[in-house]
Amino acid sequence: MPGENLSRDEAHERAALLSVDGYEVVLDLRSAVGDSAEAVRTFRSETTIRFRRTGEGTSTFVDLIAPSVTAVTLNGRSLDPAVVFDGSRIALDGLADENTLVVDAQCAYSRTGEGMHRFVDPEDGEVYLYTQYEPADARRVYADFEQPDLKAPYRFSVTAPEGWTVWSNGVGEQDAEGVWRFAETAPISTYITCVVAGPYHYVTDTYTRTLDDGTELEIPLGAMCRKGLAKHFDADDVFLITKQGFDFFHDNFDYPYPFGKYDQAFVPEYNLGAMENPGMVTFREEYIYRGKVTQAAYERRANVILHEMAHMWFGDLVTMVWWDDLWLKESFADFMGSFSLAEATRFTNSWVTFANNRKAWAYRADQLPSTHPITADIRDLEDAKLNFDGITYAKGASVLKQLVAYAGRDAFLEGARRYFKRHAYGNTRLADLLAILEETSGRDMKSWAKSWLQTSGVNTMTPAVTYDAEGRITELAVLQEGDELRPHRAAVGLYRLSGGELVRYARAEADITGARTVVADLAGEEKPDLVLVNDDDLTYCKVRFDEGSLATLRAHLGDITDPLARALCWSALWNLTRDGLMPARDFVAVVLAFAGRETDIGVLQMVHAWAKSAVTLYAAPEWREEGGRLLAEGALRELRVAEPGSEHQLTWARFLAATASSDADFQLLEGLLDGTAKIDGLDVDQETRWSLLSPLAVHGRADETRIGEELARDDTATGKRHQVRCLASRPSAAVKAQAWAQVVESDTLSNALVEATIAGFVQPSQRELIAPYAEKYFAVIERLWAERSIQIGMDIVRGLFPGLQDDASTLAATDAWLSAHKSAAPALRRLVLESRDDLARALRAQDCDRLAA
Numbered sequence: 001m002p003g004e005n006l007s008r009d010e011a012h013e014r015a016a017l018l019s020v021d022g023y024e025v026v027l028d029l030r031s032a033v034g035d036s037a038e039a040v041r042t043f044r045s046e047t048t049i050r051f052r053r054t055g056e057g058t059s060t061f062v063d064l065i066a067p068s069v070t071a072v073t074l075n076g077r078s079l080d081p082a083v084v085f086d087g088s089r090i091a092l093d094g095l096a097d098e099n100t101l102v103v104d105a106q107c108a109y110s111r112t113g114e115g116m117h118r119f120v121d122p123e124d125g126e127v128y129l130y131t132q133y134e135p136a137d138a139r140r141v142y143a144d145f146e147q148p149d150l151k152a153p154y155r156f157s158v159t160a161p162e163g164w165t166v167w168s169n170g171v172g173e174q175d176a177e178g179v180w181r182f183a184e185t186a187p188i189s190t191y192i193t194c195v196v197a198g199p200y201h202y203v204t205d206t207y208t209r210t211l212d213d214g215t216e217l218e219i220p221l222g223a224m225c226r227k228g229l230a231k232h233f234d235a236d237d238v239f240l241i242t243k244q245g246f247d248f249f250h251d252n253f254d255y256p257y258p259f260g261k262y263d264q265a266f267v268p269e270y271n272l273g274a275m276e277n278p279g280m281v282t283f284r285e286e287y288i289y290r291g292k293v294t295q296a297a298y299e300r301r302a303n304v305i306l307h308e309m310a311h312m313w314f315g316d317l318v319t320m321v322w323w324d325d326l327w328l329k330e331s332f333a334d335f336m337g338s339f340s341l342a343e344a345t346r347f348t349n350s351w352v353t354f355a356n357n358r359k360a361w362a363y364r365a366d367q368l369p370s371t372h373p374i375t376a377d378i379r380d381l382e383d384a385k386l387n388f389d390g391i392t393y394a395k396g397a398s399v400l401k402q403l404v405a406y407a408g409r410d411a412f413l414e415g416a417r418r419y420f421k422r423h424a425y426g427n428t429r430l431a432d433l434l435a436i437l438e439e440t441s442g443r444d445m446k447s448w449a450k451s452w453l454q455t456s457g458v459n460t461m462t463p464a465v466t467y468d469a470e471g472r473i474t475e476l477a478v479l480q481e482g483d484e485l486r487p488h489r490a491a492v493g494l495y496r497l498s499g500g501e502l503v504r505y506a507r508a509e510a511d512i513t514g515a516r517t518v519v520a521d522l523a524g525e526e527k528p529d530l531v532l533v534n535d536d537d538l539t540y541c542k543v544r545f546d547e548g549s550l551a552t553l554r555a556h557l558g559d560i561t562d563p564l565a566r567a568l569c570w571s572a573l574w575n576l577t578r579d580g581l582m583p584a585r586d587f588v589a590v591v592l593a594f595a596g597r598e599t600d601i602g603v604l605q606m607v608h609a610w611a612k613s614a615v616t617l618y619a620a621p622e623w624r625e626e627g628g629r630l631l632a633e634g635a636l637r638e639l640r641v642a643e644p645g646s647e648h649q650l651t652w653a654r655f656l657a658a659t660a661s662s663d664a665d666f667q668l669l670e671g672l673l674d675g676t677a678k679i680d681g682l683d684v685d686q687e688t689r690w691s692l693l694s695p696l697a698v699h700g701r702a703d704e705t706r707i708g709e710e711l712a713r714d715d716t717a718t719g720k721r722h723q724v725r726c727l728a729s730r731p732s733a734a735v736k737a738q739a740w741a742q743v744v745e746s747d748t749l750s751n752a753l754v755e756a757t758i759a760g761f762v763q764p765s766q767r768e769l770i771a772p773y774a775e776k777y778f779a780v781i782e783r784l785w786a787e788r789s790i791q792i793g794m795d796i797v798r799g800l801f802p803g804l805q806d807d808a809s810t811l812a813a814t815d816a817w818l819s820a821h822k823s824a825a826p827a828l829r830r831l832v833l834e835s836r837d838d839l840a841r842a843l844r845a846q847d848c849d850r851l852a853a
Helices: 008-017 227-232 235-253 295-311 327-344 350-365 381-386 391-407 409-423 430-441 445-452 547-559 563-578 584-597 601-618 621-641 647-659 663-674 686-698 704-713 717-728 733-745 751-761 764-770 773-787 790-799 808-820 826-852
Strands: 018-028 042-053 060-063 068-074 077-079 089-092 098-110 115-120 127-132 154-159 165-168 172-174 179-182 195-198 201-210 216-225 262-267 280-284 460-467 473-481 488-498 501-512 516-518 530-535
Touching: 008 018, 008 060, 068 089, 098 115, 127 262, 154 165, 154 195, 165 172, 165 179, 195 262, 201 227, 201 235, 216 227, 216 235, 235 262, 235 295, 235 327, 235 409, 280 295, 295 327, 295 350, 295 601, 327 350, 327 391, 350 391, 350 563, 350 601, 381 790, 381 826, 391 409, 391 430, 391 445, 391 488, 409 430, 430 445, 460 488, 460 530, 473 488, 473 501, 488 547, 501 516, 501 530, 501 547, 530 547, 530 563, 547 563, 547 584, 563 584, 563 601, 563 826, 584 601, 584 621, 584 826, 601 621, 601 647, 601 826, 621 647, 621 663, 621 826, 647 663, 647 686, 663 686, 686 704, 686 717, 704 717, 717 733, 717 751, 733 751, 733 764, 733 773, 751 790, 773 790, 773 808, 773 826, 790 826, 808 826
Parallel strands: 018 154, 216 262, 262 280
Antiparallel strands: 018 042, 042 098, 060 089, 068 077, 068 098, 115 127, 127 195, 154 179, 165 195, 172 179, 201 216, 460 473, 473 516, 488 501, 488 530
């Protein structure tokens, strides 16, 4: 039998053969605590599945990844595990019309964030468990039919160590025997079932609402984290956003929340941002802030809370048939996160963040050789895992924003309402949604979908303007480029300088079609200083400028008063830099001139990240040192003039730490750490201390002892991750050899510590030190891909690619590996191809920057 990588064809065949009536899952998690003599610590999992044969055939298989299976019984008939279990599947034959399968297995606790993850808190020794399954890791915890279209109700029963609390999707209580028993769920897919167990700190609240029919809806709310984080946990704000979200979605969806309670768990060593398990949402605990952070951090958390809540309808209530239509849940949740954030919470500028941050992710992904249509061709589970990307999320959300402009907000929301009611607890494909949107909008959605959902790539739009003798516009046309010229509903804004400000004085919306579209409504307007195509960010495209507009931005970007327009211009300049059309040093010059005037803190943080990348990746190597020095000087200058105690001051302090390169820079960082230096208003809390210590470790000014002293101040799980990263970042050949061995030659590190070690290993200032590992990388990645879980494999293949060895020889070595490994796993080849593309892009941008010298 094939292994773990379930194919789409196998899933379709199985769905045609059977339907599932229900699961009963019994877990014994008492083995999570105490010493263990097992080489792999395991727990008992007993699963009863009731299913019916609905198609032709008498054999199938059930999924299970486990160290051992004790017993398998099908319709009272005992099957020999040694014969029917191959490590990932249990073969079943002799199926009846109605079947009962019982599987008793020993399943493994995870250290990779996949399946039943077990975490030991170094601060107090407490053990915490949680599950994470998407796309297909429920089979690591119980036997199942691991595909989204075989929905069923679930009953979980869990025996846990004394003193623990256990949560699952349904409401639970502990019986007289100490077993936690949970109410049966509605029909849901395997990947969104969930168990959380341990001595978590737990806070409760309630959401209430009077529905249109006069009935009262009451949703019990819960929020939890490790005990060690309880003092930092601002549960009140989590509940505030949660209630605002429920108000928004009930106002707009006309379908009451269908899953009873609503718990939100912030858990350690989490691979994702969050997961939409109905009634039991899980988040990475980094969303609990241990020190001062900016409003952008709170906005990110609020966005994630609302994104996951939107999934209760888009994804949980109505689910895609197969991972081809992953966008049916992720694109909608990403769009709804920003939509609800802007309209229901204090974060009213969320569309600015979307334009500046989320779309940058989409633009990058859509220009990789692995780009794909939003509705993708997902052949198997490895394909599915890699498609949780910037296209499925951010491009899909951008296209939905364009759909709202194209079809109208009312038609879009009415389509959502009909979609939920028509397909509740079912599974859908693209055609199901399009049919409903055609009903509500009266538009030809099939043609729209063909252009936007079933093709790949990003369009570029450039204004072409002519003027008469008096300086008025005679014609303004929008030139569209790209492999697929799509229909866009877009706005064009005209801006001029007035009183030291760059303000919009005219705007027109138009349907942009084909290679050239004239925007007739702007004819006769006075000559602008700036023409901004895609003003208000209605569509998904890269924006270019005419020469006059580009000159205006170089001199006056900071004078743009509208925050969204300013964010769009920053993004457009960054795309020019990435595309090798603007020298990196020119982008840095714009940052140095205007970043200090940026009022939106999220945009400022993004601009800082871009500026650092411009110097690290896209600047000519001979200018890197100068570019880094200029950024550090600019950071120090802005830090000293920032308002004391402000979030801008904190942001510039952390940017200074990220760019520090001179002895004076390092002396200031050391002084801030030991208290001999002080900047009025700057609170050097523990998280800021690690930010200041990190560059000192990278540049050899903080040794193992000094890093250990900082860990002693912060002997927590978070502190341990910081320590591991700092240790691996030291400029020593022996240190790099040890870090490489810990990640590549051993699999004892948890997922979080693998990530921290890789982050420390790869340092732009240590290119020569890590150069010998380029050849080693290509020698080991195929073996690692076969041996490690897909999550750890992805982290290693992406994280250790020798992209900092940015010359033609590394490009040639990458091409040689691809040529010699044409039969390697497609997902592995995709990761290498993407990294190769990033490297080739960097070399082109460096050539552009070199010419500017």
